Amino acid sequence: MDNLTYLSNADSAYVDGLYQSYKQDPQSVDFGWQKFFEGFDFGQNAGGTTSSVGEATPEHVLKEINVLNMINGYRDRGHLFTHTNPVRERRKYYPGKELETFGLAEADMNTVFNAGVEVGLGPATLKDIRQLVEDTYCRSIGAEFKYIRNPEKIKWLQDRMEADRNMPKFSLDTKKRILNKLNHAVVFENFLGTKFLGQKRFSLEGAESLIPALEAVIEKGAEIGIQEFVIGMAHRGRLNVLTNIMGKSYKSVFSEFEGKTYADDPEVNFGGDVKYHLGFSSEVKTNDGKSVHLSLAPNPSHLETVDPIVEGMVRSKIDFKYEGDSSKIAPIIIHGDAAIAGQGVVYEVTQMSKLDGYKTGGTVHIVINNQIGFTTNYKDARSGTYCTDVAKITSSPVFHVNGDDAEAVVYAINLAVEYRQKYKTDVFIDLLCYRRFGHNEADEPKFTQPLLYKIIEKHPNPKEVYA
Numbered sequence: 001m002d003n004l005t006y007l008s009n010a011d012s013a014y015v016d017g018l019y020q021s022y023k024q025d026p027q028s029v030d031f032g033w034q035k036f037f038e039g040f041d042f043g044q045n046a047g048g049t050t051s052s053v054g055e056a057t058p059e060h061v062l063k064e065i066n067v068l069n070m071i072n073g074y075r076d077r078g079h080l081f082t083h084t085n086p087v088r089e090r091r092k093y094y095p096g097k098e099l100e101t102f103g104l105a106e107a108d109m110n111t112v113f114n115a116g117v118e119v120g121l122g123p124a125t126l127k128d129i130r131q132l133v134e135d136t137y138c139r140s141i142g143a144e145f146k147y148i149r150n151p152e153k154i155k156w157l158q159d160r161m162e163a164d165r166n167m168p169k170f171s172l173d174t175k176k177r178i179l180n181k182l183n184h185a186v187v188f189e190n191f192l193g194t195k196f197l198g199q200k201r202f203s204l205e206g207a208e209s210l211i212p213a214l215e216a217v218i219e220k221g222a223e224i225g226i227q228e229f230v231i232g233m234a235h236r237g238r239l240n241v242l243t244n245i246m247g248k249s250y251k252s253v254f255s256e257f258e259g260k261t262y263a264d265d266p267e268v269n270f271g272g273d274v275k276y277h278l279g280f281s282s283e284v285k286t287n288d289g290k291s292v293h294l295s296l297a298p299n300p301s302h303l304e305t306v307d308p309i310v311e312g313m314v315r316s317k318i319d320f321k322y323e324g325d326s327s328k329i330a331p332i333i334i335h336g337d338a339a340i341a342g343q344g345v346v347y348e349v350t351q352m353s354k355l356d357g358y359k360t361g362g363t364v365h366i367v368i369n370n371q372i373g374f375t376t377n378y379k380d381a382r383s384g385t386y387c388t389d390v391a392k393i394t395s396s397p398v399f400h401v402n403g404d405d406a407e408a409v410v411y412a413i414n415l416a417v418e419y420r421q422k423y424k425t426d427v428f429i430d431l432l433c434y435r436r437f438g439h440n441e442a443d444e445p446k447f448t449q450p451l452l453y454k455i456i457e458k459h460p461n462p463k464e465v466y467a
Contacts, residue, residue, distance in 0.1 A: 015065060032117040039114035039123065040064070063108065067115035067126060070102040071133055075158065076146045078137025079400055080385075084432045086404040087455050088371070097138070099130075119162050135165040140408035142400035147392055153423055157397060160415060168411040177287070178406050181212040182463040184244045192239070195254075204237035205436035207368045208462045209409045210334070213431070214245045216410040217332060217364060220417045222290040226330050228317065230295045232310035233334035234303040236368060238278075238296075241334075246296055247282045303339040307349045314360040326361025327421060334366045337387040337430075338373025350390055353426050362420040365391075365428040366413075369403075370435035375448040388428045396426040403433030406466045434459070 021028045022037045029037070040061065080093040095101045099108070109127040116124030119132050137143060143166070145157050170178070185208035193203065204210060218229065233241065242248040279298035283291055297313065299306040314331040322328040340346050352358040367388060373381045382389075388398045397419065399412040409431065416427040434456050438445040446453045 015068065032120075035117050035122070036064075036114045063104070063111070064113055064115050066103040067113045067129060068118060070099075070104065071115065071118050071129065073097065073102060074133035074137045078133065079142030079144050081138045082142035082400065082402075083139055084142050084400050084402045085371075086402055086432065087434045087452065087459055097134075120159075132162065132165060135167060136162050137166070139166065140402040140405040141166045141412050143397065144386075144388075144391075144400070145397040148395045148397065150395075153397075153419075156422070157419070160418075164411075166408075166411070168407040170407060170410070174410075175407070177215070178212045178410055179463070179466060181215050181244065182208055182406055182466055185211040185240055186461050186463040188240055188243060188250075200440045202235040202238065202440055203435075203437055204240045204368075205461065206370060206456070207237060207403055207431060207433035207435075208240075209403045209406045209433070210237055210366065210368060210431060211240060211244050212406055213366065213409050213413045213429070214241065214332070216413045217417055218245075218284065218292055218294070219286050219288075220414045221330060221421075222286045222292050223288065224418065224421050225327050226292070226417075226421070228293040228295075228329040229332055230297065230310050230313050230317075230329070231332045231334070232297045232299065232306035234299060234306075234336055234339065236336060237334070238299075241296065242278070242280055246280045246294055247284060248280050303336060304343045304345045307333055307345055311349060311353075311358065311360055311363070315358065318360060326359075326424060329361075330417075330420065331360055331363045332366065333363055334368060336373070337367055337369040337371065337378065338376065338381050340365075340367055340390065341382040341384065341387040342373070347390055347393070350396075350426065351393055353394055359424075362423070362425045362427065364413075364416055364420055365426060367428065367430050369430050369432050371432075372435055372445075372449065372452075374439050375445070377449070386430060388430045391426065391428045394426055396428055398428040398430055400430040400432060403431050404462055404465045406462055436461075 018029050018033055019037055019040070022033065026034050026037075074097065077093070078097070080090075081097050082090070084090070099105055104126065109130075110125050112123050112125055113129065114123050116122055116129050119129060121128060121132065143157065143161060145154060148154050148157075185204060189203050189205045189208070193205075214231075221229065231241070239253055243250060243253055279296050281293070281295045283293055285291060295313070297306050297310055310331045310333055314329055317329050318324060318326050335346070353360070353363065365388075369387060371378045378387070386398070386400070388400075391398045397416075399416060401409050401412045403409065409429075413429055416429055419425075419427050434452075435445070436456060437443070
């Protein structure tokens with residue numbers, strides 16, 4: 001359930017408690033609050049008068065509290081008002097984020113409030129404060145994290161996101177790498193769809209930003225000490241991941257479409273399974289020259305069956321290869337939106353993630369959220385607001401990201417990996433995207449989703465959007 005306490009007087013009591021502590025010892029509160037209360041005392045004593053018990057609270061003090069309520073309102077519920085869906089309008093949620101929701105008005109926009117210290121601006125106009133929280137919490141990234149019960153984790157996330165306003169500032173070289181990976185992902189799918197027309201491949205089309213996201217996980221992970229990743233995923237996008245992330249040769253993949261195998265193929269021992277179930281292992285070099293070992297576990301048709309397998313593989317390597325050091329290896333599990341919300345094994349694996357006998361130092365969960373489960377619309381598939389609501393059982397943060405905004409996807413995944421390494425807990429990326437074709441390439445999605453697929457048919461792919 002959404003926390004609407006910012007609409008009540010709870011924050012007033014909290015602020016008053018901090019103020020009482022400040023009066024007894026100014027050093028007992030954070031620097032930002034020291035400055036806030038200095039301004040408060042200055043306002044109270046202006047003109048040589050002070051308030052006595054029973055007098056009405058001055059209007060400017062109430063406004064300061066309202067601005068704090070607005071800041072916390074955006075932190076709590078800003079994710080409900082983001083621009084994260086590339087092909088649909090978002091559902092409406094009430095109350096909204098209008099100024100009136102927080103007891104403020106347009107007439108206050110140019111008023112300077114000391115509450116700006118809460119977001120690192122110092123005394124600032126309401127216009128500037130609102131712009132910062134709007135940019136941070138309501139653009140291409142929506143962050144769910146306020147249910148976390150550890151104040152240090154909340155503060156770390158707030159400081160990181162608000163400092164950058166959740167807006168990437170990548171170098172030209174990084175942007176070129178993102179575009180290059182998008183290009184590889186798009187061209188690969190286009191070729192398969194043209195050369196092997198009608199064959200099942202469970203295309204990644206519509207979610208190609210997964211490929212630069214995975215490359216970013218490997219690059220950032222290697223930078224902060226991860227030497228190995230074990231990846232689990234279902235069939236959608238597996239062929240793209242195998243070639244463009246794992247380094248499997250195009251020749252091997254194309255030969256599988258043609259029913260051929262070669263004696264020197266790395267996957268020859270997996271004989272008997274279809275091409276989009278196969279596993280692979282490889283050693284890759286990052287752009288900084290670091291070597292990282294990658295393993296993609298084979299997976300049968302049951303979409304989430306691989307989850308406990310991946311966790312077990314990682315835990316065994318932590319115990320026997322890395323001498324208990326979970327910072328050297330990380331599991332990545334790639335889910336579908338319907339599967340993560342609907343399959344019980346996801347809950348079972350997630351709720352064991354902090355137990356001494358099973359924990360793996362935190363899993364990076366990435367959801368390819370194409371908003372359809374086979375032919376079922378997401379509104380008919382789950383009761384919760386998000387497919388990632390299972391994250392709340394372990395107080396894991398969730399980043400909802402627009403799959404058409406490749407830079408936002410890479411930014412969010414970098415933040416997620418850093419959080420995992422620092423706090424050794426799970427983190428979830430909800431990659432909002434779409435499915436260009438049907439459940440598989442032999443299906444016609446317009447029979448069950450005619451309006452949505454009229455939009456998708458005209459929608460440019462992520463590479464075209466980025467380029």
